Amino acid sequence: MFRRLRFLKVPVLKSTRCPEGGAVVAKCDRKPLASFRTSSVQMAKSKFEYVRNFETDDTCLRNCYIVVRLDGRNFHKFAETHDFAKPNDDRALGLMTRSARSVMEELDDIVIAYGQSDEFSFVFKRSSNWFKRRASKLMTHVASQFSSSYVFFWKDHFADRPLLYPPGFDGRVVLYPSNQNLRDYLSWRQADCHINNLYNTVFWRLVQKGGLSTVQAEDRLKGTLAADKNEILFSEFDINYNNEPLVHRKGTALVWEKADETTTKQVRVLNEEKEVTVTKSRKRVSAHHCDLIGSRSGRSTPTS
Numbered sequence: 001m002f003r004r005l006r007f008l009k010v011p012v013l014k015s016t017r018c019p020e021g022g023a024v025v026a027k028c029d030r031k032p033l034a035s036f037r038t039s040s041v042q043m044a045k046s047k048f049e050y051v052r053n054f055e056t057d058d059t060c061l062r063n064c065y066i067v068v069r070l071d072g073r074n075f076h077k078f079a080e081t082h083d084f085a086k087p088n089d090d091r092a093l094g095l096m097t098r099s100a101r102s103v104m105e106e107l108d109d110i111v112i113a114y115g116q117s118d119e120f121s122f123v124f125k126r127s128s129n130w131f132k133r134r135a136s137k138l139m140t141h142v143a144s145q146f147s148s149s150y151v152f153f154w155k156d157h158f159a160d161r162p163l164l165y166p167p168g169f170d171g172r173v174v175l176y177p178s179n180q181n182l183r184d185y186l187s188w189r190q191a192d193c194h195i196n197n198l199y200n201t202v203f204w205r206l207v208q209k210g211g212l213s214t215v216q217a218e219d220r221l222k223g224t225l226a227a228d229k230n231e232i233l234f235s236e237f238d239i240n241y242n243n244e245p246l247v248h249r250k251g252t253a254l255v256w257e258k259a260d261e262t263t264t265k266q267v268r269v270l271n272e273e274k275e276v277t278v279t280k281s282r283k284r285v286s287a288h289h290c291d292l293i294g295s296r297s298g299r300s301t302p303t304s
């Protein structure tokens with residue numbers, strides 16, 4: 001029986017090049033059934049198995065904080081196309097925060113996130129062993145969860161503005177071995193928020209209220225220090241920069257906090273329906289617009 005099978009002919013498709021156009025065309029050929037089966041199983045197990053070795057080990061060093069930072073791809077154009085308000089669009093900032101909240105809620109082991117403008121950083125706890133600490137797995141999960149949330153929740157923040165094309169975010173992974181390094185990292189991102197926001201606030205005042213073109217406003221601000229910019233805002237536009245919204249000046253930090261949740265329940269006691277209140281302590285993500293620089297514990301009142 002087996003000997004007979006060996007000589008059974010079955011049609012198989014074979015690819016070959018078309019002499020004129022170089023296109024691949026299928027050609028019918030015949031091959032012994034038994035030998036075809038045997039060799040394909042062997043190849044799957046042995047011949048192709050070696051390609052696994054091309055994967056590089058990207059395990060993050062133990063005992064370090066893993067930080068994944070996302071940044072909007074070409075968001076200058078994206079903001080223009082979708083008419084973002086200048087210098088800050090609260091709908092867009094709210095959407096970034098909503099997407100970051102989704103990342104924290106859906107993925108494991110993120111202890112704090114900090115965002116400003118079109119970027120967000122996510123800090124995994126030092127002991128995290130999620131996806132065996134593989135950098136590519138962590139980064140791609142964060143980036144894809146954030147991007148899909150950004151699109152999913154768009155309509156909640158831009159009710160009257162359709163999303164015109166899919167936005168993208170790049171990601172990177174950085175490891176920080178000490179608490180001080182992590183604090184300095186977060187402070188660095190917040191300093192960036194402050195520098196950019198102060199510049200943008202003055203720049204757009206000069207354009208929107210001061211009648212300057214964007215080129216003239218850029219020239220006017222060339223070489224100025226923070227004190228000069230504060231002075232322009234105060235003396236020419238009656239604005240005290242310190243009174244500008246915290247969310248614009250400080251960015252947004254997301255942390256896990258315990259909060260009591262009270263619900264009512266119907267219970268039956270001695271054949272009588274009664275309503276009782278039940279209070280449970282739950283962990284939830286809360287947003288803070290606080291000073292991370294030079295502050296060990298200082299957190300402002302939660303805003304959401």
Ligand SMILES: [Mg+2]
Binds near residue numbers: 071072075117118119
């Ligand atoms: Mg950016």
